[in-house]
Amino acid sequence: MIAFQGTYFDGKSSKAHPVSVVCSGGLISLRNDANGLRVDLRLDDLSVAPPLGRTRRVLELPGGARCETSDLDAVQQLEALRGDEHQKGLHRVHRLESHWHLVIACTAGLLLGLWGLVAYGIPWMAKRAAFATPKPLIDTLSNQSLAFLDKQLFDPSHLDPGRIDRLQDQLQNLIQDSGSSVNARLVFRSSPKMGANALALPSGLLIMTDELVYLAQNDRELLGILAHELAHVEQQHGLRNTYQSAGLFLLISMLLGDVTSLTSTAASLPSILIETGYSRQFETAADTFAGRYMLRQGWGTKPLRDILQRLFGERGKLLPAFLSTHPGTEERLRHLEAMEQGTGDR
C-alpha cells in the first residue's frame, strides 16, 4: 500500500482540494473527508507526467482532473508498481539530470560532440549538400552573382584581345592537364574598386581583373592563380562555404537559444573564428592543387609565390593571420615552397 498527501484540481475551477491518496491492489483512491470529495479509479487509468528536477509530480486523472503532490518518493513507488513508465525517454533524461557524475560525463561528451560537429560533421554535411545541389540552380545563382558584381564593382575589360585569347587557350590546357571535368569559363573585368584579384563562382565561372593581369610579370603566374581558382570550383568550395556558414549559424543559435541578446554579441566572435578557419582550409587546398599543377609543368611553385608576394605586398598586412580568410601570406608561401622541395603534403 502506498499513501501520500496531494492536492486535487478538477480542471473546471481553481479550487484546490487537499486529498489523502491511497493506492492498493491496483486501485487508487483520493479522499477529502472535510468536504466529502472522493475519487476512485484504477491505477492503469492514471497518467503520470514525467519527473523534472525536484519539482512536484502531477498525476493526470481521466476526465481532465489532476492530482499534484510533492511526495516524490511515493510517486516513484507508484510508477514502480505499474511496471511501465509513461514517456520512457523523458525518464531517462531525468536520470541523466539527477546525477552529477552523469552530468559531468555528458559535459565532456558535449565538448567532444561540438568539436566533432565543427571539425568534421558540418564540413561533411556541407560537402554532401554542395555536390547534391542541382546544376541548373548553381548556374542561375552564379549568373545572378556575376550580374550583381558587374553592377556594383566591375567595368568591361580593357585588355588586348590577343592576350585574352592566349590566356583562354592556356586555361584549356590547364583543365585538360589536371583532368578536371569542370566546365570552366574565364572572363575578364576591369575593377579599380577591387584592385588586383581573381574569383571563382560555383558554376565554373572564373573572373580575373585587368589589374591582376597588369600585376603579373608572365603568364605562368596567372596560370598559378587560375589553377587555384579552378580548385575552388572543382571542389565546390564556394557552395560548401555557404552551407558551412549556415550550419554553423544554426548550431550557435541552437546553443544560445535562450541567452539574452547582449551576450550573443560576445558569441559571434567564436563563430567568426571558426568560419575563417574553414575558408583558410579551402585556400590551402586550392594552393596545393595549384602547386601540383605547376610542379607537373616543371615550372616550380615560384611564379605563384612571386605574384602572391606582389599581391599582398600591395594590400599590406591588414589583419593578423587568425582573422584573415586566406592563410597568412607567409604561411602560404612556406607551404608552396615546401611543396617544391618535396616536403609539403602532396
Place this chain on the structure above:
Amino acid sequence: MELLPESTSRSEQTYPLVFTGSAGEYFRIWIINVFLTVITLGIYNAWAKVRTRRYFYAHTTLDGYAFDYLANPIAILKGNLIIATGLILFIISQQYVPKLNSVIVLGFYAVIPYLIYTSLRFRAYNSAYRHIRMHFHGSAGESYQIYFWWSLLLPLTLGLVLPYLAYRKKKYVFDHMAYGTTHNRFDGAPRQFYTMYLAVSCFSIVGVVIALALSGMVFGMLGKGKLDHPAAMMTLVAAGYLGFVFMASLIQQYLYTQSTNYGWNHSTLGHVRFTSSLKTWPLMRIRITNLLAILCSLGLLIPWARIRRTRYLLEHIQLMVSGDLDHFTAEQGADDHALGDVSADFFDIEVGL
C-alpha cells in the same frame, strides 16, 4: 462549492509570487538539454525548451501552488523546422541573389505582427495555474495595427508616436489576457508613457553632453600629438563604445521596469489586483554582473544568471486579492500552433508580460 463568509471577501490579502528555482538544479537540466540538442542535431531543442519552461513555471508558486507549462514539444519542433528551412534559404539567397533580399526583409516585416499574435496565444494557452489555463483574446488585426501601421508612422513623425506605440503594445498584451474565463482589464493611459520617454530623452541629452565634455577634456589633456598613436586611439574608441552600450542598456532597463510596473499596476483580474515594483538600478546591476559571469565562465554560468534574473523579476510582483483564489473557472479553447512562439524566441522579439 461553498460560499465564502462575507467578512473575508471585503479585506484584501497580499500574495507574493515566490520563485524557488536553484542554479545547481537548473544547471544540470540546462547542460543535459544542450548536450542532447547537439547530439540530436537540434531535434531535441523542442523538448529542451519545454523542459526549461516547465522547470521555471514549476518553481514559481503563488499561495503554495505552482504554475505549469503544458506545451507539446512536437508543435515546437514543427515551428523550429520551418524557421530552420527559412533561414537556410535566406542565407543562400543573400549570398547569390542579393536582389531578393529586400523582398525577403519586407515579407518578414509583413508577417511579424501575425507571429507576435500567435506567440502570445500559444504562450498564454500553455500556461496554467491550479490546472486552469490562461488565454490571450487579442486579435491579429490589432497586432497589425500596432506592429505594422503605427510602426510605419515612426519615421514619418520623427519618433513622436513612440510613447503611444509603447502604450499600445502594453495594452495589447495586458488588456487581452485571461485566466480561465476571467478577463484581465488594463486601465492605463498613454500619458505615463510620454513622461517615461521624456525622461529618457532628457537623460540621453545629459549623457551626450557629458560624453562630449569628457572627450574634449581628454583631447585637451593629451594634446594632438599623442592621439596619432593607434593604441591610444583604440583605447578611447573602446571606452566610448562601452559607455554607449552602458547608456543604451540603462535606458532599455529603465523602459522595461517602468512599463512593466505600469502594466501590472493598472491591471485588474476579477477581484485580483497586482503590484509590480521593479527597479532599474538593481536590474542593471544583475545584468552587468550576469554578463561578466557568463563571459568569464565561457557560458557555464548562464543557468545561474537566468535563475538570478528570474528570481528578481518574479519576486517583485505581488497579487492583492479580495477573498481567495478558489473561484476562477476554466474556459474551453482550441490548441494553437507554435510557429509564432518559436520565431519570437528566435528573433528575440519582446512579447513577454
